[in-house]
Amino acid sequence: MTREDGMRIGDAAAAANLTPRALRYYEQQGLLVSRRTLSGHREYEKPDIRRLRTLRELLEAGLTIADVRSIAHLLDPMPFDPESRTGEPERCEVAEVSRRRLAELDDRIQRMTRLRDTLASRIADRFGELFEAPPCASGQDSDQAA
Numbered sequence: 001m002t003r004e005d006g007m008r009i010g011d012a013a014a015a016a017n018l019t020p021r022a023l024r025y026y027e028q029q030g031l032l033v034s035r036r037t038l039s040g041h042r043e044y045e046k047p048d049i050r051r052l053r054t055l056r057e058l059l060e061a062g063l064t065i066a067d068v069r070s071i072a073h074l075l076d077p078m079p080f081d082p083e084s085r086t087g088e089p090e091r092c093e094v095a096e097v098s099r100r101r102l103a104e105l106d107d108r109i110q111r112m113t114r115l116r117d118t119l120a121s122r123i124a125d126r127f128g129e130l131f132e133a134p135p136c137a138s139g140q141d142s143d144q145a146a
Contacts, residue, residue: 008042008043012052016053022056023044031055055075062105
């Protein structure tokens with residue numbers, strides 16, 4: 001492979017909107033395999049960039065590294081054919097991981113909401129009108145919305 005065929009780590013990271021450190025971490029976690037030049041430099045091609053973008057999107061959406069690792073073998077393009085049901089087991093696996101993660105997030109949201117309500121109540125009980133209640137999660141008062 002010549003230099004023109006692939007990208008070095010800095011260029012690949014920039015193309016995927018990541019850092020070189022993230023690429024090395026994903027490789028360490030088994031989410032990405034880089035090829036090496038004769039001189040030992042990592043080199044990436046277009047399919048690697050697509051995979052990196054997918055990794056970034058999944059992690060930004062709330063999946064964990066462990067979640068992504070469990071479905072990493074499915075990240076490369078695999079079209080779903082509704083006629084033959086090709087890809088159906090993979091779709092089920094992704095759905096299972098996604099449902100589990102969504103349930104965990106829902107649980108965390110409920111716990112954090114209870115914690116916030118408890119704190120707001122204790123502050124109001126202890127300090128009364130000294131402190132104004134923090135704004136709603138929407139970040140807008142009814143006066144600002146008008």
